[in-house]
Structure formats: C-alpha cells, structure tokens
Amino acid sequence: MAGSAERNSAQVIRDEAAKLFFERGYDATTLRQVASAAGLKVGSLYNHIGSKEDLLQQIMGSVIDELLERVQACVAEVESKDPVDRLQAALAGHLTFHAERAQQVFIGNAELRSLPQEARENVVKKRAEYESFLAALVDEAGKAKLAEVIDSKIHVYSFVAQATHVAGWYHPGGRLSLNEIVEIYTRLALRELNVADADERAVGKALAK
Amino acid sequence: MAGSAERNSAQVIRDEAAKLFFERGYDATTLRQVASAAGLKVGSLYNHIGSKEDLLQQIMGSVIDELLERVQACVAEVESKDPVDRLQAALAGHLTFHAERAQQVFIGNAELRSLPQEARENVVKKRAEYESFLAALVDEAGKAKLAEVIDSKIHVYSFVAQATHVAGWYHPGGRLSLNEIVEIYTRLALRELNVADADERAVGKALAK
DNA sequence: GTCTATATTGCGATAGAC
DNA sequence: GTCTATCGCAATATAGAC
Numbered sequence: 363m364a365g366s367a368e369r370n371s372a373q374v375i376r377d378e379a380a381k382l383f384f385e386r387g388y389d390a391t392t393l394r395q396v397a398s399a400a401g402l403k404v405g406s407l408y409n410h411i412g413s414k415e416d417l418l419q420q421i422m423g424s425v426i427d428e429l430l431e432r433v434q435a436c437v438a439e440v441e442s443k444d445p446v447d448r449l450q451a452a453l454a455g456h457l458t459f460h461a462e463r464a465q466q467v468f469i470g471n472a473e474l475r476s477l478p479q480e481a482r483e484n485v486v487k488k489r490a491e492y493e494s495f496l497a498a499l500v501d502e503a504g505k506a507k508l509a510e511v512i513d514s515k516i517h518v519y520s521f522v523a524q525a526t527h528v529a530g531w532y533h534p535g536g537r538l539s540l541n542e543i544v545e546i547y548t549r550l551a552l553r554e555l556n557v558a559d560a561d562e563r564a565v566g567k568a569l570a571k
Numbered sequence: 572m573a574g575s576a577e578r579n580s581a582q583v584i585r586d587e588a589a590k591l592f593f594e595r596g597y598d599a600t601t602l603r604q605v606a607s608a609a610g611l612k613v614g615s616l617y618n619h620i621g622s623k624e625d626l627l628q629q630i631m632g633s634v635i636d637e638l639l640e641r642v643q644a645c646v647a648e649v650e651s652k653d654p655v656d657r658l659q660a661a662l663a664g665h666l667t668f669h670a671e672r673a674q675q676v677f678i679g680n681a682e683l684r685s686l687p688q689e690a691r692e693n694v695v696k697k698r699a700e701y702e703s704f705l706a707a708l709v710d711e712a713g714k715a716k717l718a719e720v721i722d723s724k725i726h727v728y729s730f731v732a733q734a735t736h737v738a739g740w741y742h743p744g745g746r747l748s749l750n751e752i753v754e755i756y757t758r759l760a761l762r763e764l765n766v767a768d769a770d771e772r773a774v775g776k777a778l779a780k
Numbered sequence: 781g782t783c784t785a786t787a788t789t790g791c792g793a794t795a796g797a798c
Numbered sequence: 799g800t801c802t803a804t805c806g807c808a809a810t811a812t813a814g815a816c
Contacts, residue, residue: 371781387684389598392809405812406782414810472681475596510770513747516755523736524729531728538722546725554759561719580799602792614794615800623792 372410375400380421384465388418388473418473419481425470426488429459434495445502446509446557450567452499453521453551457544460525460532467529493518500555509555521551581619584609589630593674597627597682627682628690634679635697638668643704654711655718655766659776661708662730662760666753669734669741676738702727709764718764730760 369377378399382391393414397404411417436455440448460467474482497514504511511517524547532543545564552560578586587608591600602623606613620626645664649657669676683691706723713720720726733756741752754773761769 385684387596387598389596390684393811394809403783404810405784408811409781475594476599512755512758516747516759519736519740520729520733520759523732526736527728527732538725546721549721550725550729550763553763553765556762601790603790612801613792614802617793618799 371400371402375402375407375410375417376420379417380465380469383418383421383469383473388469388476415476415478418469418476421466422470422473422477422481422485425463425466426485426492429456429467430488430492430495432459433492437499444508445499445506446552446563449499449503449509450548450552450563452496453548454544454567456496456521457525457528457547458540460529461540461543464529464532467526471526471529493522496521503555503557509557511555517551517554520554524550580609580611584611584616584619584626585629588626589674589678592627592630592678592682597678597685624685624687627678627685630675631679631682631686631690631694634672634675635694635701638665638676639697639701639704641668642701646708653717654708654715655761655772658708658712658718659757659761659772661705662757663753663776665705665730666734666737666756667749669738670749670752673738673741676735680735680738702731705730712764712766718766720764726760726763729763733759 375396379391379396382395382399393407394404396417397407400407411420433452433455436451437448440451442448470485474485477485493515496518500509500511500514500517503509504514528543528547532540534540538546545566548567549561549564552564557563584605588600588605591604591608602616603613605626606616609616620629642661642664645660646657649660651657679694683694686694702724705727709718709720709723709726712718713723737752737756741749743749747755754775757776758770758773761773766772
C-alpha cells in the first residue's frame, strides 16, 4: 500500500501553491498563504522547497514537455494514415490535457514571465517545438487536399488560444462534459480547415487517453 | 496648437507603466521602474497618480467599455439586414480593437485579478454583457439559417480567445498586416459557423473604423 | 521533521526642502 | 511641479531550539 493515495508534504505544498498561483497569480501569492493552506508555518516550507521560485518551477516544471509527449503519443498510436485522423488525435490529446491539467497549464502560460531567464527560454523553445509539430500535421492535411489551409501558423495559434482559454474556465461538473468540450472544439478545428464532413468526423472520437 | 502631440506627465506615466505592466506584469513592476521610464523619481509620481492601484485602474480603465461601444457602433453602422454582415462588422471591430490596443487589452485580461473587488466585478459584468452581445449576433445568423451554430457561447469563447491571443503577439510591422489578420481570423470565424462562401465573404471587408 | 524568532531586503507611500 | 530622505511594513529567507 506504499505510495498509494498518500500525499507527502512536498506534494501537498505543490498542490496548494498551484491552486493559489492559479487564483491570485504567483507574485500576489505569499509563502505564508501557501504554508497556511498546506497546514504549516512559513519556516517549515523550506524543509521541502528551495525557494519560492523553485516552487514555481516545480509546478510549471515540465508541463510543456509532458504536453508535447502526450500529443505525440496520441498521434503515434493512430493506425490510419489519414492526416486528418492524425490531426484529430492530436487535437483530442491537446484539449484533454489542457482541461485535465487546467491549473498547471494556466500557470504555465500566465507565469512564464516569472521564470528565471534560462528556464523561460527552455519553455519558449519547447513551445515553439510543440507548435511546429501541430503545424506540420495541419500542413500534411493540406497537402493531401483534405484541408484548405489558410495559414498553418494561424491555425495552430487558434488551437492553442482556444485550449488555453478552456484551461481558464474548465472544471469538472460544469455545463459541458470533457468529452463534449473535446468534440465541440474538434468540430471547430475541422471546420476552420474546411475539412469535408467536419461535423461527422468529429463526433464520437473524443476519447483521448 | 495646444493639446496636440504633446504628452503631459500623467500620459507619459500611463504609457510607460502600460508597457512595463504588459512586459513584466503589474505585481512584478515597481513604481521605481515606472518613474525611471517616465524620467522621474518615485516621489514625483505621486503628483500625478494617487497610488499604484489607481495607476492600474487608469490603464485598464474603461477598455472593456470602449470595446463594447466600438463593436456596437460597428454593427450599428451596417446598413444590410443580413445577420452575417452584422456579425462580420462586429468581428472586424473586435479584432481591430484587440490589435490596435493590444497592450491595454492584454493587461485588462491578465491583471483582472489585481483589481480591487468592486472594479473587478464591474469589468466581469461588462465582459459578460459583451459576450452576450456577440452571442446574440451568432444566434441571429443561426436562426436565419445562414450559420450552423454548434453552441453560441463556445463560438463566442472562440472569438474572444483568438483575439486575446492576437493581443499577445501583434505588433505593427510583423509578418501579417492588421488587415490580413482581420481577414484571416474572420475567415476562421465564418468557417467555424459553416457560413456559405465563408472565404469569399471575408475577403476585402477588413476595414473597420 | 516542526516551530518561533529574526535578519534582510525592497516595496509603496509620505514629508518637506527647493 | 521636482527632488532627497525616510517611514512603515510585509515579503523571502535563515537560525536555532525542540
């Protein structure tokens, strides 16, 4: 039973800090608030974190890396060679990740400025890599004449902007279920690309792992 | 010649502060930096502002109010009774405003949390009003069978998310001109709504006042 | 590991001379 | 209006007892 649902202090601190950073922002959150939320006094925090900045990095950590891995994995699992199927798999992973890890994703976007230079540059680079990956999928669909691409960068911006926005308001139990959200935004995406039978294609494929 | 291009101190302070708030965020910006950018010492700032919070409110001020007015005016000027024409006019105003006033819009979104309660609630209310206005335009197009509406709230979220994203990266002299940006995003919007001849309709109408 | 001090820094804001 | 000097406070971070 070791390592089960039990959260150690470091994990509790990260979770509570993430909640506060999400609600109030990194700069506006004090370590006293974090400590209090975690059931500790300020001084005790430093048995678990190196600094406030270190805590932020733990939270933002490797969100973008994990997003890229996740979406690439989704695409890799697709058997079909249809570029639109591949793009859909990417979008499903993209949207699901943004909803399921909404707080982390939101912090990762909003607090990019709060990171020290090196870490920030790493994230920026990885993000460009991520956008290139999606843009390539869009372009493949375009070359196969299955999509009418206006500007692949802007299409990707659109996907990114929408998912980021979802991360700002999604919470389980809202008006729309996660599956509905994935389905709707996938329809929007395919429509934006003038994919034939966009609505039909998008239905019922919302189950990304 | 009075009141011409001459910027008074208060205006300089607002502009420099907006630049810094945009780049680093409100909390991370010190009034000493603002003063320095405006060519003053800290103490002198207080001859022009009441407090740091007051300065933020001056900058965020009435962005959302002006956005709503602007977009409503764009729609009101449309002679055509075609709901899609009206929606397009709104989108052109929406996008143009977000690009031209990018810094203010961006701050208005990112620093909503930094506002005192009352001011924040005002903005939230106005924002809901704005989104309702856009949603009504979407629904009109849907009822007229000129658009296939999936979920008008989500369509509006999509417009909002995209324009907000644009406000984060647009600057004059970039890869795409403002007119190109408006045209592209309008095409995306009309495509999302399955408007017939979306691409043709969106072309060459990008000149919002 | 926890806690109670406390050191240190830098912030917003003010006072008062010019 | 500008400046210099400083107040008062709250923040991060540390020291050291338990």
